[in-house]
Structures are given as structure tokens and as C-alpha cells.
Amino acid sequence: MQPKCCSGKQGVRELTETADFLRIIAEPNRLKIVCLLREGAKCVCDIWQHLDLAQNLTSHHLKVLKDFGIVSSKQQGSKVIYAINRKVLRKFSNLLNLYLN
Amino acid sequence: MQPKCCSGKQGVRELTETADFLRIIAEPNRLKIVCLLREGAKCVCDIWQHLDLAQNLTSHHLKVLKDFGIVSSKQQGSKVIYAINRKVLRKFSNLLNLYLN
DNA sequence: ATATCATATCAATCGTTATTGATATAAATT
DNA sequence: AATTTATATCAATAACGATTGATATGATAT
16 A cells, blocks of 8 residues: 555645654654663653763754654653653654555 | 664664665655655656656755665666665665664 | 752754756757 | 757755754752
């Protein structure tokens, strides 16, 4: 089943949404964050220390990921814990397979 | 098996390569081209007419895709036929699944 | 109340890349 | 040879997004 990407409202919308997702995880630091968080939820300081990334930059990338729904966060004391949203990841994994397989 | 993305030369290299691939297909017009070419090989004029994209811009995006190995091309008379390189697509599809599944 | 730690925001800069317009190349047709 | 058709290249611009430095917010501890 190939997606009809270039014709039909549905197809074009799916393709656009997929491209948006790709643009977000195409950034190496963000892909690293995704990879890291798949091992388990982590606070911001753990993330930027692991990745040797500036704190504010890490925060920014996390915001981008969160705005798209790829990660979620919860306050825990003075820390903020970020976690992967596996449902979203799976959704786009499936969409992508339509384009690549 | 999770990729050890943040430690180890191998892991970082794979992640970088994957991000490079993603950056290329994250561009909506290029993703459309990929989608279109999966239906079958096409000449440039067929592609830009289907996508309502300027000829030179189409040519540019095709070059980006070709440089990365995602598509290949062959001259056929006055036309140039572009085709998907399914092997490359599959390779990155598999890599991606490591990060998303 | 103050100091410290963790995180977020903001403005500015810098780099990359998509897009545009013009032009070049090259094959086919007349 | 001249024209047309198909494709590629190039320079310039415009848009976008990553990075940086400074600062703000908010929670905890003293």
C-alpha cells in the first residue's frame, strides 16, 4: 500500500505532517536526545551532561520535541523530568515505513 | 537492541549518518519526489509537472537526493530518468527503526 | 530572607538551505 | 544550421533555525 502523496487532501496532509516530524528529529542533538530518553526518563541536567550540550540549548531542543509531542515532561522537585512519548514515535514510525519500505 | 547513540564511535557515526538522511528527506518537496518515484522511474519534466514545482528547483532537489544516493539517474534520449534506489531506502529504514521502535 | 541549584526564555548572531531568475548545455527536430 | 525541448548550473536573495550569552523564573536549602 503506497501512500498517494501527491494527490488527495489526505495524502498531502500526511506527507506534510511526516515531513514536519522528520525536520524535528533530523537535528542531530535532538535525535540524540530521543535516543537517550528511549533508555528511560531523565532530567534536563542529566541530558545536557550526557550530551555535552549547553543547558539552554538542551532546554530549547527539548521544547521543540515537546511542542511536537515527541516527549513529555513533569516537574519533580526542582528538576523537570522528560520522557519519550512512545505512542507518537510509533505513529510516525509507521507512517515513515509507508514512504521508505 | 537499542543503539548506543551517545557513546562509542560506531553509535555516534550511525546517528550522524541517520540525521543526514533525515535532513534530506525532511524537505517536503524531496519527500514528495521520493514518494512519486517509488511508483516508478520518471523523467524530470514528469516530476516537476506532477508536483507543480519550478523546473530548476526540481533539478536542484533531485541533485541533493542523488548526491546522497537516494535516487539514481540515466540519460534516455533528451530526457533524464530518475529512479529510487531502494537499497539505500531500506538501509535507512532499518536504521531508523532502531531509533523509533 | 538569602543563596544555590535547575530550568526556561529572550535577543542577537551566525550558518545553512530553499527559492528565484537568468543562463548554459545538450539532445532532438525542422 | 537553427529552433525547440529537456535538464543543469550559477549567483543572489530570502527564510529558517541552531547556537550563544545574558537573564529570568522557580524550587530547595540554609
